[in-house]
Amino acid sequence: MTTPLPAEGRPRIGRLFRFQWEAAQQAYVLLYPEGMVKLNQSAGEILRRCDGQCSVAEVVADLERTFATSGLQGEVEAFLAMAEEKGWVSWDSAAESAS
Amino acid sequence: MNNQRPPHPLWLLAEVTYRCPLHCAFCYNPVDFAAAGPELTTEEWLRVIRQARAMGAAQFGISGGEPMLRDDIEILVAEARQLGFYTNLITSGIGLTAPRLAALKAAGLDHIQLSFQDASREANDLITNTRTFELKQEVTRLTKAHGYPTVINCVLHAANINHVDRIIEMAVELGAEYLELANTQYHGWGFLNRSALMPSAEQLRQAEAITEQWRARLGKRMKIFFVAPDYQENRPKKCMNGWGEVFLSVTPDGLALPCHTARMLPGFAFPDVRKQDLASIWYESEAFNRFRGTAWLPEPCRSCDEKEKDHGGCRCQAFMLTGDAGATDPVCEKSPQHGLIDNALKLAAEVRSGRLDQPIIFRDPKTSRQLKRPF
Numbered sequence: 001m002t003t004p005l006p007a008e009g010r011p012r013i014g015r016l017f018r019f020q021w022e023a024a025q026q027a028y029v030l031l032y033p034e035g036m037v038k039l040n041q042s043a044g045e046i047l048r049r050c051d052g053q054c055s056v057a058e059v060v061a062d063l064e065r066t067f068a069t070s071g072l073q074g075e076v077e078a079f080l081a082m083a084e085e086k087g088w089v090s091w092d093s094a095a096e097s098a099s
Numbered sequence: 100m101n102n103q104r105p106p107h108p109l110w111l112l113a114e115v116t117y118r119c120p121l122h123c124a125f126c127y128n129p130v131d132f133a134a135a136g137p138e139l140t141t142e143e144w145l146r147v148i149r150q151a152r153a154m155g156a157a158q159f160g161i162s163g164g165e166p167m168l169r170d171d172i173e174i175l176v177a178e179a180r181q182l183g184f185y186t187n188l189i190t191s192g193i194g195l196t197a198p199r200l201a202a203l204k205a206a207g208l209d210h211i212q213l214s215f216q217d218a219s220r221e222a223n224d225l226i227t228n229t230r231t232f233e234l235k236q237e238v239t240r241l242t243k244a245h246g247y248p249t250v251i252n253c254v255l256h257a258a259n260i261n262h263v264d265r266i267i268e269m270a271v272e273l274g275a276e277y278l279e280l281a282n283t284q285y286h287g288w289g290f291l292n293r294s295a296l297m298p299s300a301e302q303l304r305q306a307e308a309i310t311e312q313w314r315a316r317l318g319k320r321m322k323i324f325f326v327a328p329d330y331q332e333n334r335p336k337k338c339m340n341g342w343g344e345v346f347l348s349v350t351p352d353g354l355a356l357p358c359h360t361a362r363m364l365p366g367f368a369f370p371d372v373r374k375q376d377l378a379s380i381w382y383e384s385e386a387f388n389r390f391r392g393t394a395w396l397p398e399p400c401r402s403c404d405e406k407e408k409d410h411g412g413c414r415c416q417a418f419m420l421t422g423d424a425g426a427t428d429p430v431c432e433k434s435p436q437h438g439l440i441d442n443a444l445k446l447a448a449e450v451r452s453g454r455l456d457q458p459i460i461f462r463d464p465k466t467s468r469q470l471k472r473p474f
Contacts (some may be wrong), residue, residue: 016248018185018209024107024155031185033210033250036109036157 009091011059011080012052017088019047030088037088046079050089056080105343105391108381109158111151111184112348112359113144113175116164120193122228122461123216125254125296127286127360128164130474133467136352141171143373145178147349150377152182156347159184164351167194173202180207187212189252192238193231204245211242212279215253218265226258228461239273249275255306256283256296257451263306267313267323275321280310282328286360288462290419290474295457297447303331330440334405335412335428342390342414347381355380357387360415363473364424390414390425397425399433419474 013019018031028044030037039047045066049059060073083089117132129135139147148159159179166172167190179186187210188203195211213235217223220232243249251270253259259266263280270278282303285293298306310325317323329336339346339358348359354369355377356362362369367389370380381387389395393406400411411417412428420429420439427434449455460466 020183022155022157022183024157029157031157031209033185033187033212034110034158034160036185 011050011089014087107155108347109345111156112160118168119164124292124459125283126288126462133464138351160187162189177206192235212250217259218269250277251275252279257298260298279324281326294447294450329430333432335430337409338413343387
């Protein structure tokens, strides 16, 4: 079951996870209690932009600019929906982050 | 031995002390812990932490004994965190005072796992041989107030397994996000007290059924892990996810081990982190290579199609039960020595029924010195 992504939502890394570059893995990873998820390149590039400040639209625009491509919105939204299910990201609505 | 270079460790577990204010009869620490040498100094621990991180380890666990009995935990956490480790504190909560918790938070501690022994004051205080029940409840509230998810571990055994319903209820009342119900692993003091601690198959079945009911009721609110006991399974666990594969433990007195109970194994010279750096210990020492991979496996494991799944099971369990650390873990029903497990189950049933008397032996330094045995 997935909930629709909030249009104004600003994704941030979930409370139980820490996102960082691991030189030994040559990959971005998510660290959590007693475990680690090694991320593929696209997952890493999406998550490194989930700082609680950028909206999904801004994340998509930045990715498209960085990788000189377009049409990433669907892929990013699908990934973020999955990531929310797993607790990798949570959402700050614009109203919450303003208060 | 493999021609391929083994993977680097992901986990560094620092068992910083064998000292503990509790006296739990199921403790996996060696029975002869009191004979261990002096504890590593702060500087020595910092060096170990830096070496492990340089090798690529990403998880840092601090346990013991009770780690909070040392006054330098904040220093170790700060260094580990600063190097990029995910930092886990595994504690009974005794000694985790408000000022120290605030200091640990400031040092960047990521995660706290609190152990509970039972759901009632009487039962907690009985099995730990202390009066600590209210204190642990208070510590749980304190960690929550500092923004930590509440992660509770409770070791199950014959004396508390019938309280599983109440234990889960207590975890819910404390607002826990995660509860691990881990059946006793029979190592160290747990092995010494095995017959007194082992629940019946029926008790286990009921505890699992009750856990299932709570899972259905709680949904996502609290996640419950139920770790089944080895002796009542018919296949062994892949111990430490493989010897020398991901896990490196360092004892209070500086021995590097591929699993936290391996120091009991005879015929090993476990390397001393004061004398050798972690990389050469991990990659080159005989101790870390002896049971690495599956090439060393005896029959019936060698020709078994499940060998990659369990690597022949637990080396310490094989040794404690058969006298040979290189044997198939007798927990496996394919082991020619599986009868040892049946005997252990029968013995425990005799104790439960009262036909046989086995008084519980509590973990304390005096008893440790008297018994002078590893398990």
